[in-house]
Amino acid sequence: MFSPLIEDLIRALRCLPGVGPKSAQRMAMYLLEKDRDAAGLLASSLQQAVEKVGRCSRCRTLTEQEICALCNNMRxxxxxxxxxxxxxxxxxxxxxxxxxxxxxxxxxxxxxxxxxxxxxxxxxxxxxxxxxxxxxxxxxxxxxxxxxxxxxxxxxxxxxxxxxxxxxxxxxxxxxxxIAHGVPIGGELEYIDGGTLAHAFNSRTVL
Amino acid sequence: MFSPLIEDLIRALRCLPGVGPKSAQRMAMYLLEKDRDAAGLLASSLQQAVEKVGRCSRCRTLTEQEICALCNNMRxxxxxxxxxxxxxxxxxxxxxxxxxxxxxxxxxxxxxxxxxxxxxxxxxxxxxxxxxxxxxxxxxxxxxxxxxxxxxxxxxxxxxxxxxxxxxxxxxxxxxxxIAHGVPIGGELEYIDGGTLAHAFNSRTVL
Incomplete structure (x- = not known):
């Protein structure tokens, strides 16, 4: 229904998690009608990130540096x-x-x-x-x-x-x-699933 | 917390309608971790659309053609x-x-x-x-x-x-x-707002 480039854009937006056909169409229309600057910025951010972001050689987290800021932090x-x-x-x-x-x-x-x-x-x-x-x-x-x-x-x-x-x-x-698993702090027992409750009983600690 | 390029990407994704900080972070992680091809494709689709999509000279709809497919359709x-x-x-x-x-x-x-x-x-x-x-x-x-x-x-x-x-x-x-405005087909009167109902009464047609 839309022209080929717009259809391509809608199809590409659908690859985002949680974005269905209606949202993708809304996003495409918004970017083209209201905010082309943001669309250009998003395009270049994506391009940059895809090209340059790799993994930290120490901890394997995503980063564009050889060693990430956390691994480099001597404090x-x-x-x-x-x-x-x-x-x-x-x-x-x-x-x-x-x-x-x-x-x-x-x-x-x-x-x-x-x-x-x-x-x-x-x-x-x-x-x-x-x-x-x-x-x-x-x-x-x-x-x-x-x-x-x-x-x-x-x-x-x-x-x-x-x-x-x-x-x-x-x-x-x-x-x-x-790390400990059990009832979340602030959680109510009534709403906790059986598996978590069973684990919480088995992993009880002495008071 | 993330490296600068990833932070830039998350910020750029937030310009999309309906995308908050958590969704933007999820999208960035998904694209970088699971689907870099889709991210590259999205970047180029955005770039292409921003550069080439303009308005049809007849009907002003969004299209990359001089005259859109609808205006050109002689049928x-x-x-x-x-x-x-x-x-x-x-x-x-x-x-x-x-x-x-x-x-x-x-x-x-x-x-x-x-x-x-x-x-x-x-x-x-x-x-x-x-x-x-x-x-x-x-x-x-x-x-x-x-x-x-x-x-x-x-x-x-x-x-x-x-x-x-x-x-x-x-x-x-x-x-x-x-075009006519009134109660939507398949809609139930009970759930229609007062403004629409008033309009539907004023615009009633002879049976």
Whole structure:
């Protein structure tokens, strides 16, 4: 119904998550009718990001730098490493604001059924990190990473990935922990699903 | 929190209608993590559309052609002209499927308070269209446009624009009509607002 270039634009906008045919049409009309500057800016931002954004060589998060700002920040605790599935998880933890160590981003989880093995989620890179040593005051060598905190999602694949990583870390003499799962703070028991409640009972702590 | 290029991309995505900070972040992560091809395609579609899409010189709808496919279609009734506010309105009427005339797109409505006058919504171009003459069988001149159908939105500004256009068209001897407003087909009276119901009573037709 629209001219070919407009149809192309509507089709391209539909690749965005959560955007259906109606929203895509509305977006295309808005950009072409009301805000061509914004459309041009979006085009160049996309182009720039696609060309230049890669992965941090230390933690694998998305960045256009060789080493990301977090890994380069000397005021953070470089002996703590938190393993997460996605860069968005890093943001969520940073916004909570009480963790000051470093991160390691898997970009997924182990999923043999989809052909995702350890190398696909960077466990070879993680292995090298865990193997890094430093000398302590007495001159003895100890691992650079004092504690590995696993914060993969509490799904079947996330749990399997956590177990797999934990075994490897323990074999290298690095302490491993998993973030707590249970009833969210401020959540009401009445509205919590059975799986979470069961986990909360099994993982109860002594008062 | 993210690297500068990613922050730029998230900010640029927020210019899309209906996209807030969380959705923009989700879109940026999705494009960079899962579908860089789609991101590149979106960038080039935007670039192309911004550069090339202009307005049809006959009906002012958005198109990259000099004259749009609808105006160029000789199988449509060129003696009927429907005036709408936006290109999306053209699509809505085309999807309904029972109108086979041409369109004229205002790209807005008269709004003196925002400084939008007749020339801003193309009423000079519409005036020329209404002034076009052709010879009929008897050799007498008659207007090319037999009927002007006004389909601006039933808002205060849309009604004012409709009245303004109707007066100009009548002055040129062109018949003018306004699409009907009332209770939507399939709508339930119980859920129709008072303004629409009052209009439906005032515009009742003889059975």
């Amino acid at each position: 953070r605790d470089h002996s703590l490493l938190c393993v997460v599935e996605t860069p968005a998880d890093v943001l969520a933890i940073e916004q909570a604001g009480n963790y000051h160590g470093l991160y390691f981003v898997l970009h997924g989880h182990l999923s043999p059924i989809d052909g995702v093995g350890p190398a696909d989620i960077g466990l070879d890179v993680l292995g090298e990190r865990l193997g890094e040593k430093q000398s302590n005051e007495t001159g003895a060598e100890e691992p650079m990473i004092r504690e590995l905190i696993i914060a993969t999602n509490p799904t079947v694949e996330g749990e399997a990935t956590a177990q797999f990583i934990a075994e490897r870390a323990r074999a290298r003499g690095v302490a491993v922990s998993r | 449509r009734d060129h003696s009927l002209l429907c005036v709408v506010e936006t290109p999306a309105d053209v699509l809505a009427i085309e999807q309904a499927g029972n109108y086979h005339g041409l369109y004229f797109v205002l790209h807005g409505h008269l709004s003196p308070i925002d400084g939008v006058g007749p020339a801003d919504i193309g009423l000079d171009v519409l005036g020329e269209r209404l002034g076009e003459k052709q010879s009929n069988e008897t050799g007498a001149e008659e207007p090319m446009i037999r009927e002007l159908i006004i389909a601006t939105n039933p808002t205060v500004e849309g009604e004012a624009t409709a009245q303004f256009i109707a007066e100009r068209a009548r002055a040129r001897g062109v018949a003018v009509s306004r």
